[in-house]
Amino acid sequence: MTRYAQLTTVVVILLLPIVTEGAEVSGSLLYDDELVTSVFPDIQQGRATAYPSDGGAQINGAVDLATSTNRNEGLAATEYNIQVQLFRTDPNPWLGYPGDLFGGDDVEPTDPAGIVDQDLDIRYFYHVVSPVDSIPQLDGLRYDCTSNHAVPYPITFAIEPVPRATDYRFHAALLTCPRAVAGHIYIDSVEPSVEIEWGTAGEDFHSLSVGCIGASGKPLCATPSFRYSDGVAWILELTHDDSNTRGTHRTDAVVIPAVAGTPGAHGTYWSSSVSVVNLAGTDREIEILYTPRGVDGLTTYDSESVIVPASSQLSWSDIVTELFSTTGAGALEFRGFQLAVVSRTSTPDADSGSYGQGIPPIQPAQTLSATGTDSATMGGVEEGAVFRTNLGLCEVWGESATVRVSIMNSSMTELGHRDYELRPYENIQINQVATTVPGASSLSNGIVRVTVTSGNGRIGAYLSVVDNATGDPTFIAIAPQSPSGG
Numbered sequence: 001m002t003r004y005a006q007l008t009t010v011v012v013i014l015l016l017p018i019v020t021e022g023a024e025v026s027g028s029l030l031y032d033d034e035l036v037t038s039v040f041p042d043i044q045q046g047r048a049t050a051y052p053s054d055g056g057a058q059i060n061g062a063v064d065l066a067t068s069t070n071r072n073e074g075l076a077a078t079e080y081n082i083q084v085q086l087f088r089t090d091p092n093p094w095l096g097y098p099g100d101l102f103g104g105d106d107v108e109p110t111d112p113a114g115i116v117d118q119d120l121d122i123r124y125f126y127h128v129v130s131p132v133d134s135i136p137q138l139d140g141l142r143y144d145c146t147s148n149h150a151v152p153y154p155i156t157f158a159i160e161p162v163p164r165a166t167d168y169r170f171h172a173a174l175l176t177c178p179r180a181v182a183g184h185i186y187i188d189s190v191e192p193s194v195e196i197e198w199g200t201a202g203e204d205f206h207s208l209s210v211g212c213i214g215a216s217g218k219p220l221c222a223t224p225s226f227r228y229s230d231g232v233a234w235i236l237e238l239t240h241d242d243s244n245t246r247g248t249h250r251t252d253a254v255v256i257p258a259v260a261g262t263p264g265a266h267g268t269y270w271s272s273s274v275s276v277v278n279l280a281g282t283d284r285e286i287e288i289l290y291t292p293r294g295v296d297g298l299t300t301y302d303s304e305s306v307i308v309p310a311s312s313q314l315s316w317s318d319i320v321t322e323l324f325s326t327t328g329a330g331a332l333e334f335r336g337f338q339l340a341v342v343s344r345t346s347t348p349d350a351d352s353g354s355y356g357q358g359i360p361p362i363q364p365a366q367t368l369s370a371t372g373t374d375s376a377t378m379g380g381v382e383e384g385a386v387f388r389t390n391l392g393l394c395e396v397w398g399e400s401a402t403v404r405v406s407i408m409n410s411s412m413t414e415l416g417h418r419d420y421e422l423r424p425y426e427n428i429q430i431n432q433v434a435t436t437v438p439g440a441s442s443l444s445n446g447i448v449r450v451t452v453t454s455g456n457g458r459i460g461a462y463l464s465v466v467d468n469a470t471g472d473p474t475f476i477a478i479a480p481q482s483p484s485g486g
Helices: 319-324
Strands: 023-031 045-052 062-064 069-075 080-087 101-107 115-117 120-125 128-130 149-151 155-159 165-176 180-189 193-196 205-214 226-228 231-233 236-240 253-263 269-278 284-292 302-308 313-316 328-335 339-348 354-358 375-383 387-395 401-408 414-422 427-430 443-455 459-467 473-478
Touching: 023 080, 023 101, 045 069, 069 080, 080 120, 155 165, 155 205, 165 193, 180 193, 253 319, 253 339, 253 387, 253 427, 253 459, 269 284, 269 302, 269 319, 269 328, 284 319, 302 313, 302 319, 313 319, 319 328, 328 339, 328 427, 354 473, 375 459, 375 473, 387 401, 387 414, 387 443, 414 427, 414 443, 443 459
Parallel strands: 023 115, 023 120, 149 236
Antiparallel strands: 023 069, 045 062, 045 080, 062 069, 080 101, 101 120, 128 155, 155 193, 165 180, 165 205, 205 236, 226 231, 253 269, 253 328, 269 313, 269 339, 284 302, 284 328, 339 354, 375 387, 375 443, 387 427, 387 459, 401 414, 401 443, 459 473
């Protein structure tokens, strides 16, 4: 009997841990040398991506918001661009959504199994608010320089305040078609806005951008993407608007609410002397606009441009007739920063002198609006044999508004009110306001309250108390009172 040995084969399988080959790049995410989440605690999520310079596949990493760090693993010994995106809102497919943050840097691991410590400086995608919004798609064609979004010059180029920014540097490049650079302007500012006075003509256009610096001395701004109808640009490109429209929402407007160049009662002739001082160290061309009383200032106005030499003054003794070659009453608007403007409206008297009132510009804190400080109260209203009181209202924002004028006695008991509809840039004067509004034949120590009840307009208001015997007026600005007075 033959016996066969039974052979048993035993296969031993060793289970070894899988090792991911490649280097690791990690580090802190810093904004102005602080951990980014300590400055922006509302960050909801982040993305970290490594892009190889040889065009290979991207490598996705991770962002740890609890520690403000990022990490990318499995990198080969080649150059990568590490990019981190942080979202304070739901992720938007367009970079430039206000509040998003971005950081990027190049790295080249030399040890495929090594660890590279590399912090990233994060930048804030600023939001352009003037002259256009950086979020909506812009009119015009990005690649046709004659058809970019059109705006009137000079413009106020403004962005939202950038967190922790201490300095801003604005850049305007004047370009000609086809895309030849005619020159550059760089303007440093501690505020997030600047006036760009460099006008354009013909087929010229501007490209605008801004950088900002934090306390660390590092740049904090990243430029948002501007969406044009056929493409995306990382710079704002604007064409000069030749349509001669007045435009709205001017933050550089200096407004005198009342000027005149017209005959008055009893042989008087009222005229406004105006002086404007250029506080800048360079010659400047400024635009001056005259809006007659009681008209829609978007459609009915006169405009003149004048050159004011550096650090000097221009003056007119009767600006309505001398500069605008007309007569009547209205309001003046000077467009430009670093201007000091003063005016006096007066008439000659019988003794070869004159009498009148100084009318200062409306200060931004004095304006009333439905969405801001909507009401202001002032005393001094007189109506009788000795004095009469006129009330002036002036819209300065280029939008309409409904204004309620209330007249009260010295105990603040309302005697009556009346609503006035002001069109964009319209200015009106309500003569003998105590009689016109509540119908009072006389009033002593009266009080007026001006309230913007609706509309997007911004209103400046004043009283003019006139001596009935001499015609001598006194100007009183109506301004909101702070809780501490003033």
